[in-house]
Amino acid sequence: MGMVRESQFHVLAVDDSHLDRKMIERLLQKSSCQVTTVDTGSKALEFLGLRESNDPNALETHQQEVEINLIITDYCMPGMTGYDLLKKVKESAAFRSIPVVIMSSENVPARISRCLEEGAEEFFLKPVKLADVTKLKPHMMKTKLKKEGEKPSEEENATLKPEESLVVEMILPLNQELELEQKEPMLSSNKRKAMEEVISADRSRPKYNDITTSA
Amino acid sequence: MELAQMQKSLQDYTKSLFLEGVLDSQFLQLQQLQDESNPDFVSQVVTLFFQDSDRILNDLSLSLDQQVVDFKKVDPHVHQLKGSSSSIGAQRVKNACVVFRSFCEQQNVEACHRCLQQVKQEYYLVKNRLETLFKLEQQIVASGGMIPAMELGF
Numbered sequence: 001m002g003m004v005r006e007s008q009f010h011v012l013a014v015d016d017s018h019l020d021r022k023m024i025e026r027l028l029q030k031s032s033c034q035v036t037t038v039d040t041g042s043k044a045l046e047f048l049g050l051r052e053s054n055d056p057n058a059l060e061t062h063q064q065e066v067e068i069n070l071i072i073t074d075y076c077m078p079g080m081t082g083y084d085l086l087k088k089v090k091e092s093a094a095f096r097s098i099p100v101v102i103m104s105s106e107n108v109p110a111r112i113s114r115c116l117e118e119g120a121e122e123f124f125l126k127p128v129k130l131a132d133v134t135k136l137k138p139h140m141m142k143t144k145l146k147k148e149g150e151k152p153s154e155e156e157n158a159t160l161k162p163e164e165s166l167v168v169e170m171i172l173p174l175n176q177e178l179e180l181e182q183k184e185p186m187l188s189s190n191k192r193k194a195m196e197e198v199i200s201a202d203r204s205r206p207k208y209n210d211i212t213t214s215a
Numbered sequence: 216m217e218l219a220q221m222q223k224s225l226q227d228y229t230k231s232l233f234l235e236g237v238l239d240s241q242f243l244q245l246q247q248l249q250d251e252s253n254p255d256f257v258s259q260v261v262t263l264f265f266q267d268s269d270r271i272l273n274d275l276s277l278s279l280d281q282q283v284v285d286f287k288k289v290d291p292h293v294h295q296l297k298g299s300s301s302s303i304g305a306q307r308v309k310n311a312c313v314v315f316r317s318f319c320e321q322q323n324v325e326a327c328h329r330c331l332q333q334v335k336q337e338y339y340l341v342k343n344r345l346e347t348l349f350k351l352e353q354q355i356v357a358s359g360g361m362i363p364a365m366e367l368g369f
Contacts, residue, residue: 019264
């Protein structure tokens with residue numbers, strides 16, 4: 001009960017450079033991940049089961065049962081950029097919960113902010129190192145935990161399961177997050193998401209679903 | 216030559232490449248990714264680098280020889296070469312590409328020609344060095360020995 005299964009994480013890696021695909025594949029394998037590599041954003045969407053068209057009916061019928069725990073993509077690619085791919089994933093109801101990480105050989109702060117604001121969990125500067133790849137585990141764990149949490153045990157009350165309390169602990173108090181924002185342009189994970197929801201004036205205050213904090 | 220001597224030669228040779236700045240720590244990352252399950256990883260990646268670079272340098276020569284140089288074509292090539300050289304730790308090639316790109320931005324044809332020569336020079340150098348390194352490794356393996364792990368204490 002509440003145990004995360006031992007199955008490997010499956011990462012979808014997207015990069016138009018053959019050399020970089022080989023590198024990221026090996027880095028991920030070395031971190032015990034299962035890897036699928038593709039060379040374009042379109043192929044990535046195809047693999048996920050998303051069609052290019054915005055027809056919701058098409059999305060329904062075309063869904064594959066491929067469980068992807070993380071998408072890692074190069075930013076600069078001909079045709080669909082990594083940013084375009086990120087947007088499409090985050091706009092899709094079926095796949096927006098998949099963490100997306102962007103890689104780039106160029107350190108452009110505006111680019112980094114844009115990607116993080118669009119929902120990227122991390123932004124890695126190339127060449128990506130083993131140390132970077134180890135940062136991915138928590139993001140992938142999140143999706144597994146969520147899946148465990150969504151298991152049909154609706155008979156139980158919405159009290160905190162041990163896995164969920166883990167997620168809660170990762171969210172910093174809001175004033176601490178505001179400080180972080182000013183100091184570092186590059187933040188990771190859901191702290192960043194929580195941040196942007198607070199500072200965005202146009203949206204109403206977000207409600208955190210499925211998380212009840214005990215005082 | 217004795218096995219131990221060959222292994223020492225390889226270590227000294229590799230060390231010199233780092234000291235000369237021909238290779239940087241990214242090359243060590245590559246070596247770390249090689250193991251029993253992927254025993255040829257480094258040479259596979261380096262081979263890809265050689266193939267990519269040969270092609271790119273050829274394309275660059277052609278592009279820069281045009282009557283009117285299209286920098287929109289030149290820059291992506293240099294960007295790609297910068298990326299792949301950076302990925303394998305070919306530091307001097309990467310640095311030469313950085314300089315090259317700045318002249319592309321300025322659309323300075325003459326300077327770009329000089330940069331191309333510089334990049335080629337650095338590329339042939341690292342290619343030569345890496346081929347020698349792989350030969351030394353092969354000799355050791357052929358003599359039944361193990362490739363010594365690279366020590367990081369320099």
